[in-house]
Amino acid sequence: MHNASRLARLVLCTALLAAVSHTVCAFTVTIAPAAPKTVYLQVGVGGFTGNYNAGGTPGNNATVNKDSVTVAAAAVGNGTPQAMTTDSTVGASSYDGFAFCNVPAQLYIGGFYRTTTAGGGSVNVTATVPAALVDAGGDTLSFARISWTTGGNGPTGSTPTQPFPAGTFTAGAVQTVGAIAQNQWAESCWTFSYSNTTFPAAGTYTGRVLYTLTAP
Amino acid sequence: MRSLSRLLLLMVLVAAVPADAKTTVIDDSGTLPYDAPLVLHWQQLSPRRPVNNRMIGTLTVRVKLNVAPWLRRPGRIYLVLPAQQPGAMNASWSTQGRLLPGRLSSGSRSLVYSGLITTPFIEDVLQLTLEVDGTQMRQLYHVNFRFEMDEE
Numbered sequence: 001m002h003n004a005s006r007l008a009r010l011v012l013c014t015a016l017l018a019a020v021s022h023t024v025c026a027f028t029v030t031i032a033p034a035a036p037k038t039v040y041l042q043v044g045v046g047g048f049t050g051n052y053n054a055g056g057t058p059g060n061n062a063t064v065n066k067d068s069v070t071v072a073a074a075a076v077g078n079g080t081p082q083a084m085t086t087d088s089t090v091g092a093s094s095y096d097g098f099a100f101c102n103v104p105a106q107l108y109i110g111g112f113y114r115t116t117t118a119g120g121g122s123v124n125v126t127a128t129v130p131a132a133l134v135d136a137g138g139d140t141l142s143f144a145r146i147s148w149t150t151g152g153n154g155p156t157g158s159t160p161t162q163p164f165p166a167g168t169f170t171a172g173a174v175q176t177v178g179a180i181a182q183n184q185w186a187e188s189c190w191t192f193s194y195s196n197t198t199f200p201a202a203g204t205y206t207g208r209v210l211y212t213l214t215a216p
Numbered sequence: 217m218r219s220l221s222r223l224l225l226l227m228v229l230v231a232a233v234p235a236d237a238k239t240t241v242i243d244d245s246g247t248l249p250y251d252a253p254l255v256l257h258w259q260q261l262s263p264r265r266p267v268n269n270r271m272i273g274t275l276t277v278r279v280k281l282n283v284a285p286w287l288r289r290p291g292r293i294y295l296v297l298p299a300q301q302p303g304a305m306n307a308s309w310s311t312q313g314r315l316l317p318g319r320l321s322s323g324s325r326s327l328v329y330s331g332l333i334t335t336p337f338i339e340d341v342l343q344l345t346l347e348v349d350g351t352q353m354r355q356l357y358h359v360n361f362r363f364e365m366d367e368e
Contacts, residue, residue, distance in 0.1 A: 026362035027247045027279075029346060031302075033271055033353045034255040114258055116271075118351040183269050183351070 033116055041111035041125060041213040044088035051097045058094075064208070067107060067192045077199040084146075084192040093187055100152045101189035109164050110187030113180045113215055122179040125164065128210040131172035135203030143169040143207060145198070148190040157189070164188035169209070180213065242293065242363040246280030246337070251358070256348060271350040277342045279315065281363055284336035292330045292366040293338070299323035300360060302352040307344060307361075314340040325364065 040058040042048065044065030050056030065088040075082070085104035093100040094110060101108045113123045132140035147168040151159050159166070163186035164178030180186040256271035281293070293315075297307050299322050308319035311328075315338070320326040329338065346359065 026241075026360045027244055027249075027277065028251045029254045029275065029344070029359045029361070030251060030356055031254045031256055031273065031346060031348060031353075031359055032356050033350065034257050034273075036350075036353065038258065114350075116350050116353040 036116040038114035039215050043109045043211045048094035081193040082196050106189035112185045115182050122181045123215045124176045125178045125213050126174050127177045128174050129169045130207045133205035133207035135205045139201040141200050141205045143171040145195045148192045150188045152189045162188040238367045240365045242365050243282040244363050248278045269350045270347050272347050274345040281338045283333045286333040290368040294325040294364045295328050296325040296362045297322050302357045306347040309342045309344045311340045
C-alpha cells in the first residue's frame with residue numbers, strides 16, 4: 001500500500017514535470033499547534049522553574065500563602081488601617097528575576113494567557129471570597145474589611161497601568177480582580193490592609209480567597 | 217582593437233547565460249515523509265513585552281531528489297517555500313552534507329546545491345524547523361515546499 005501510494009505520486013509528478021514550475025511535486029508539512037491555549041497564574045509563590053529569559057517553564061505549585069496582621073489591643077477599632085504582610089518569599093518577577101515586589105509588604109501576582117486567536121482580547125482573574133473570616137470561637141469578621149493597593153518596582157510598576165488594580169474584597173462574592181491581555185505577561189504587587197474600623201472579639205480570624213484565571 | 221571587440225562580445229554573451237537559465241521543479245516524490253505532521257510549540261511560553269507570538273517545530277525529512285534528467289550537467293538546486301497560508305513563515309534546516317543548510321522566508325527560495333550532477337538521485341536528511349505566527353494558527357495547514365533546478 002505504501003509503495004503503491006509512492007508509485008502513484010511518482011507517476012503524477014512525472015506526468016506534470018513537463019510543465020515548468022508547479023507545486024505538485026512538493027513535499028508537505030502539516031502544521032498544528034500542540035497547545036494552542038496556555039494559561040499560567042501565580043499568586044505569591046508560584047511554579048515557575050527558572051526565569052522566562054533563562055529558558056524557565058511554568059509548572060504547578062500547591063503552596064497557599066498567607067497575608068496577615070496582628071492588631072495591638074490598644075489600636076483595635078481606632079480606624080487606622082493596619083498594613084498586612086505576606087509569608088510569600090517571592091519578590092522577583094518570574095519573567096526575568098527583576099525584584100518587582102517588596103516582600104513581605106507586597107504579594108506578587110502574575111501570569112499569562114497564550115492563545116492562537118488573533119486580536120486584542122483578555123481574560124479575567126477572579127477572586128472567590130468567603131463572606132467572613134472566622135476565629136476558633138465562631139466569631140466572624142467581614143472580608144470587606146480587607147483592601148489592597150497595587151504597584152511594583154521599576155518602569156512597569158506605576159499604579160495606573162497595573163493589570164491587577166487596587167480593590168476591596170466583596171464579602172461572599174466572586175469578583176474580578178484583574179485582567180491579562182492575550183499573549184502578554186501581566187504582573188502586579190499587592191499591598192493588603194485591614195480597615196480596623198470595628199471591635200471584633202479577640203481571636204485569630206482566618207479565611208481563604210481563591211484566585212482563578214479563566215480562559216474561553 | 218579587434219581582440220578587444222571579441223572580448224567585449226564574449227563578456228556580453230557570458231553575462232547573458234543566466235538569463236537563459238531554465239527553472240524546473242524537481243521530482244522529490246521519494247522524499248519521506250511526504251506529508252509530514254509537525255506539532256508546533258510556542259517559542260516563548262511566557263510572553264512579555266516585546267510580545268513574541270511565534271510558534272516553532274522541528275521534524276526530520278529524508279529528501280530524495282530525482283535529478284537524472286540533469287546527469288553530468290551543472291545545476292543549481294533551490295528549496296522553495298511559496299507564499300501560502302497561514303501567512304508569514306520562516307524555515308531553517310540542517311543537513312548531513314549533501315545539500316547545503318540554510319534558512320528562508322515564505323515567498324522565497326534558498327540555494328541547497330550547486331555544481332555538477334553526478335548521480336541520478338541526491339539524498340540527504342534535513343532537520344527542518346518551521347516558525348509561524350501563532351496568532352494565525354486557526355486550523356491545520358498544509359505547508360508546501362518544493363525543490364527547483366536552475367540549469368546553468
